[in-house]
Amino acid sequence: MDYAKVIEFVREMTARSGRPDNYPFRSRYEHIMRVYRWAIKLQAKEGGDLEIIALAALLHDVGWDKERPHEEVSAEMAVEYLVEQGYDEAKIGRIGEIIIRHNDKDTEEELSLECRIVMDADLLDEVGAMSVLWDCMATACEADPTYKKAYYRIKNFYQINQPKIRRCKTAAGRLEYTKRMKCIEDFLNQLERELF
Ligand SMILES: [Fe+2]
Numbered sequence: 001m002d003y004a005k006v007i008e009f010v011r012e013m014t015a016r017s018g019r020p021d022n023y024p025f026r027s028r029y030e031h032i033m034r035v036y037r038w039a040i041k042l043q044a045k046e047g048g049d050l051e052i053i054a055l056a057a058l059l060h061d062v063g064w065d066k067e068r069p070h071e072e073v074s075a076e077m078a079v080e081y082l083v084e085q086g087y088d089e090a091k092i093g094r095i096g097e098i099i100i101r102h103n104d105k106d107t108e109e110e111l112s113l114e115c116r117i118v119m120d121a122d123l124l125d126e127v128g129a130m131s132v133l134w135d136c137m138a139t140a141c142e143a144d145p146t147y148k149k150a151y152y153r154i155k156n157f158y159q160i161n162q163p164k165i166r167r168c169k170t171a172a173g174r175l176e177y178t179k180r181m182k183c184i185e186d187f188l189n190q191l192e193r194e195l196f
Pocket residue numbers: 060061070071102103
């Protein structure tokens with residue numbers, strides 16, 4: 001599969017999806033690329049079909065619609081695109097299934113390894129050094145931004161997201177989630193020493 005071509009498709013589709021992003025720095029395309037890179041890293045530890053994982057990660061958030069879930073729209077767009085490219089039918093079916101289920105993070109159902117890896121890569125993009133950066137920038141976008149407001153926002157985020165480790169579906173995903181929460185915790189501890 002020509003990944004550069006798929007990435008170009010993703011760039012075009014996300015540019016015109018019309019998905020409302022709350023903050024000017026929030027790029028759907030960049031999120032997708034981070035999920036793609038982390039899905040590949042998780043695959044290196046967990047195994048699974050690399051091509052299915054890479055394509056599902058690249059196409060998982062490609063669509064948006066006001067009335068329908070983005071998982072459904074993205075799965076349809078992905079399937080249509082891959083059929084057009086003459087890609088293997090059985091694999092297209094598996095990729096479509098991963099995309100349609102990718103947001104079902106609290107499910108107790110049995111999922112394929114490929115699906116669990118893409119879900120973990122997507123979940124990981126919500127926490128870590130990235131989320132500290134996010135909270136700082138989001139604070140700066142609000143009225144009267146201060147360092148203390150950013151600190152409280154990061155602390156609140158940490159408390160809400162710590163228990164969400166239960167959503168991780170692979171050992172490698174859980175390990176990375178733990179590292180990322182530790183990174184936020186260390187940052188908060190140091191910031192408390194410096195700021196107060
Ligand atoms: Fe999504």
